[in-house]
Amino acid sequence: MTFSIVARSGTAFGVAVASRFLAAGAVVPAADAAAGALATQAWANLAYRPQGLTMLRTGVAPADVVAALTTADGLRAERQLGVVGPAGDGASYTGEECVPWAGGVVGDGYAIQGNILTGPEVVAAMEGAWLAGAEQPLTARLLAVLAAGDAAGGDRRGRQSAALYVVDPGKGFAGSGDVAYDLRVDDHPDPVAELRRLLGVHELLFGAGDPASLLELTAELSAEVESRLARLGHTSLEHWAGLENIEGRLVRDAVDPVLLDHLRAVSERVGG
Known part of the structure; x- marks a missing residue:
């Protein structure tokens, strides 16, 4: 039902997601500025979010977080999960009963995954956009990844929601927290484009002038x-x-x- 990227850039961690599902941003992403980030999707397990972040805070590597969460889950065959930590490769898991096409790719500082997609070209396009955007700010880079997945076919059922969640130490509103971006499009015919518009509004209101x-x-x-x-x-x-x-x-x-x-x-x- 979903395609997402979980990524690290400098001191920030971010999750971007799009789906033919209402309010995916309320379900999929979780992140801690001191530890890492994750995305739970397909038949999402919301318990993965606090449990995964707790493990990341104690220094557990992303691949081991994935292994621990899924091994203990009797419905793991229907789950999909992406995790990144403070260093090294991300980790991605796709249960064998996720609706095809389903799968993911990982690399240094990122994990990309999707299910009910038009095909593997979706995650391939997303990975290409991530690797090509190394000079961009993390928010723009994550939006480019979503747009690339959307353009490549995305969720084969259509479009409905998208979200962007980024944490960075001290970069929250007025420096009072770590949540730098928490933007959601819950129900829209072109959610990725609408998310880009909201990001522009956010930059107008809260961005710092050069x-x-x-x-x-x-x-x-x-x-x-x-x-x-x-x-x-x-x-x-x-x-x-x-x-x-x-x-x-x-x-x-x-x-x-x-x-x-x-x-x-x-x-x-x-x-x-």
Whole structure:
């Protein structure tokens, strides 16, 4: 019912999943920023999530986590599981009774798996996208993997949901946790594309501006900003940005171009 990737990049661990199943993001992924990540799917066993993370926290290797979880499970023939840890190859398991096509591939820092797929070309395309995206941020890389699997045929029953879950030490909201991304599309005709849109919104609201790209607040640019704010009924950039939830992109004596583009787009929608 599902195709997924579990991966490691730098200090981050992530899971991306798509499925012809309602709210796959509520079932499949689990991750701990200090230990690793996993995906449970096919006839998913939710107990795998806390049990697997507990083993990873104690230093158990991904292949041994898979072996321990599946050996103790009387329904292992119907399960599928992917695991990555802080070092080395990921591990993937496909029970012999998973609905075909079902299988997976692993490599250094990743495990890719799927079931009820159009064929092995789906996981092959996903692996190719992962290996080709080494220079990308983890979120963009995971989305590219999902898109490649989707384009190669994906779930042979169709599309419904997709999710992206990434943990990274201290990279949660306002630095208050480790969950950097937890984005879900629960029911949508094109869930991978919608997940990409949500990632763009997330980057607008919570992404950090690139210091090298900041624009000098010249008299001309300042006048444009004031004019656009007035069109929206605001007298300060700080007040407007706060209401738009993008105050994190405010900088002293300069303008983040992402914030400026958003201001321009919003002000154009009101006319003038």
